[in-house]
Structure formats: C-alpha cells, structure tokens
Amino acid sequence: MFLPRIQQQIKSLFFITRPQLRRYAERKSGALATAQERTNVSTDVKPIGERIKENTKTGMYTGVIILGVGVTGALFYTILKELWSSNSPNNIYSAALDRCVNDTRIQDQLGAPIKGYGEESRRGRRQRVAHTIFERNGVPHIQMQFYIQGIRNKATVHLEMKHNSSGEYEYRYLFAKLDHYPRTTIILEDNRANDTAATSSQNNEAASF
Amino acid sequence: MEEYAREPCPYRIVDDCGGAFAMGCIGGGVFQAIKGYRNAPSGISRRLLGSLTAIKQRSPIIAGNFAVWGGMFSTIDCTLVHFRKKEDPWNSIISGAATGGILAARNGVPAMAGSAIIGGVLLALIEGVGILFTRLSADQFRNPSPPTEDPQSLM
Numbered sequence: 001m002f003l004p005r006i007q008q009q010i011k012s013l014f015f016i017t018r019p020q021l022r023r024y025a026e027r028k029s030g031a032l033a034t035a036q037e038r039t040n041v042s043t044d045v046k047p048i049g050e051r052i053k054e055n056t057k058t059g060m061y062t063g064v065i066i067l068g069v070g071v072t073g074a075l076f077y078t079i080l081k082e083l084w085s086s087n088s089p090n091n092i093y094s095a096a097l098d099r100c101v102n103d104t105r106i107q108d109q110l111g112a113p114i115k116g117y118g119e120e121s122r123r124g125r126r127q128r129v130a131h132t133i134f135e136r137n138g139v140p141h142i143q144m145q146f147y148i149q150g151i152r153n154k155a156t157v158h159l160e161m162k163h164n165s166s167g168e169y170e171y172r173y174l175f176a177k178l179d180h181y182p183r184t185t186i187i188l189e190d191n192r193a194n195d196t197a198a199t200s201s202q203n204n205e206a207a208s209f
Numbered sequence: 210m211e212e213y214a215r216e217p218c219p220y221r222i223v224d225d226c227g228g229a230f231a232m233g234c235i236g237g238g239v240f241q242a243i244k245g246y247r248n249a250p251s252g253i254s255r256r257l258l259g260s261l262t263a264i265k266q267r268s269p270i271i272a273g274n275f276a277v278w279g280g281m282f283s284t285i286d287c288t289l290v291h292f293r294k295k296e297d298p299w300n301s302i303i304s305g306a307a308t309g310g311i312l313a314a315r316n317g318v319p320a321m322a323g324s325a326i327i328g329g330v331l332l333a334l335i336e337g338v339g340i341l342f343t344r345l346s347a348d349q350f351r352n353p354s355p356p357t358e359d360p361q362s363l364m
C-alpha cells in the first residue's frame with residue numbers, strides 16, 4: 001500500500017493528467033481568443049493611402065501573373081493544336097507528304113528515298129511550310145506549297161484543300177511539279193470538277209434571278 | 210539558286226554551335242557584369258573591377274555550356290532529319306528533350322528525365338512562338354482577295 005502511492009506521485013510528476021490538460025487548454029484558447037480580438041481591432045486602423053497602395057500592388061502582381069499564365073497558355077494551345085489537330089497546317093503537310101512519298105510515279109521520277117521540307121529560314125531550318133488560309137465563296141480554303149527531294153530530282157508540291165460539309169479539309173487538288181528537266185506535273189488528286197459544278201449552278205441561279 | 214541547292218544540315222551544326230556560343234558570351238557577360246557589380250565592395254572603381262573580373266571568370270563558362278547545348282541539339286536535329294526524311298516541329302521538340310536528357314546523363318536517371326522534360330517543353334514553347342509569329346506576319350501581309358486563278362500547270 002505504500003508502493004502504489006509513491007508510484008502515483010511519480011506519475012503525477014512526470015505526466016500531465018487529463019483534467020489538468022483540459023484546464024490548460026481552456027486557459028490557452030481563452031488567451032488566444034482575446035489576442036485575436038485585439039489583432040482584429042488593430043488591423044482596421046491603417047491609413048487609407050497605405051491601403052490603396054497595398055491593394056494596387058497586389059492588383060498589379062495579380063495582373064502580371066495572369067498575363068504570364070495567359071501568354072503561356074496561348075503558346076501551349078498553339079503548339080498543341082498545330083501538332084495534334086488534323087486540320088492544322090503541319091498535319092496537312094504530313095498527310096500530303098505521305099501520299100507523295102508513297103506514290104509510285106513520284107518515286108519513279110525522283111528516286112526512291114524521298115524527303116520533304118518547307119521553306120528554308122535564315123538559320124537553316126526548313127520546318128515552316130508556306131501556306132495561306134483564305135475564304136472563297138464563304139468556304140475556308142487552305143493553299144500550301146512544299147518541296148520533296150529524291151536522289152535524282154526535286155519537285156515542288158502544290159495543294160489546295162477546302163472545308164467539306166462536316167468541317168474537315170478535303171483535297172481540291174494535289175500535284176507535284178518536277179523542278180528540273182522533264183518538268184512533268186504529276187497529279188495525285190484533282191477534285192475541281194465538283195466545285196466548278198457547284199459554282200456554275202450558283203452562277204446559273206444568279207443569272208436566273 | 211545555288212544557295213537553295215545546298216543542304217543546310219551538316220553545316221548547320223557548326224552554325225548553331227557558334228551562334229549559341231556568341232549568345233552565351235553576350236548574355237552571360239551582361240548577367241555576370243550586373244552580378245559582379247552588385248557583389249563587389251563599395252566604390253565605383255572597385256565595383257567596375259569586380260564586374261570585369263566576374264565577366265572574365267564566368268561568361269566563357271556560360272558560353273561554353275550554351276555552345277555544347279546548341280551543338281548537341283543541332284546534331285540530334287540533323288540526325289532526326291536524316292532518319293525521318295521530314296522536317297517538322299517534332300524534330301525540334303524531340304531533339305530538345307534528348308539534348309536535355311543526354312547532357313544530364315551524369316546526374317542519374319531521375320535528373321535525366323527532369324531535364325529531358327524541361328528541354329522538350331522549352332523547345333515546344335519556342336516552336337509555339339515561331340508559329341504564332343509566322344501566323345501574325347502572314348495576317349499582316351495577307352492578300353485582300355483570295356487567289357482566283359488555279360495554277361497554270363493544272364490546266
């Protein structure tokens with residue numbers, strides 16, 4: 001009966017018992033609450049000029065951040081669209097180049113391993129392909145020109161595409177013209193008959209009115 | 210017509226290497242001048258001397274790093290052009306990522322992956338800037354009326 005009491009005392013020396021702890025916490029939170037009230041009071045009294053200055057600063061920083069995010073977003077949007085949208089100039093170029101490379105007539109004329117490139121920039125890059133996007137009779141068109149080269153000869157590829165009814169580009173024409181001696185034109189696709197029919201019917205309607 | 214006939218590719222590596230060296234030299238020189246000026250003890254002559262010392266010590270190193278990056282980038286780019294038989298923005302992006310990865314090869318695989326991603330994203334951004342600029346300039350010089358004539362060789 002002596003030993004347990006000693007143990008209890010030792011315990012109370014080293015450990016804070018539960019009721020003690022609660023009391024402690026209550027006291028502390030009370031102090032915190034009063035402190036918060038005080039800070040609430042003290043933040044309110046700032047000279048109006050300083051507050052305007054601070055808000056302007058915050059606004060300007062926010063503006064700079066938003067501008068940066070916007071510019072970065074625009075750049076990413078551009079490059080992602082260029083790389084993955086099937087209607088982007090880059091992918092039209094890829095598809096047309098594939099067709100030219102796999103065409104047996106072109107392979108005959110140029111010599112088998114055929115490579116393709118666009119306009120050469122000053123720094124020796126040839127990744128930009130010359131193209132224009134325009135509207136004819138309210139329908140978006142794209143015109144493009146790039147170069148292919150085999151082991152014997154070079155050729156310039158011209159193509160024009162127009163939006164069809166579902167908003168996808170389809171070929172109006174696609175042909176390659178040799179740059180050197182025979183200067184043959186190899187026509188891979190020529191759908192101009194379709195649209196001349198459409199425009200002539202339009203013309204007829206216009207004439208009849 | 211002769212300059213069109215020449216292939217840009219193998220020579221472009223030297224071009225890019227030198228261009229990157231010059232860029233690193235100038236840019237690093239400006240950066241180190243400011244840094245040396247700020248870190249030097251007070252007094253205008255001491256500060257100028259400090260910035261000169263910093264330029265002499267550090268900017269060749271920066272220029273060398275740039276040159277290594279540019280040369281490696283261009284080499285990989287030309288390799289890709291040779292094997293893919295096609296020139297498009299993917300070449301730049303892939304070679305940027307590969308350059309970042311290869312130049313961080315001594316720091317372990319995670320560092321390589323990080324540098325590769327940074328390199329790829331950076332080059333993608335640069336390509337995006339290029340595309341945007343060409344589009345803007347094309348808009349500026351656009352023909353007001355669409356081409357009505359089809360090419361003569363199709364007739």
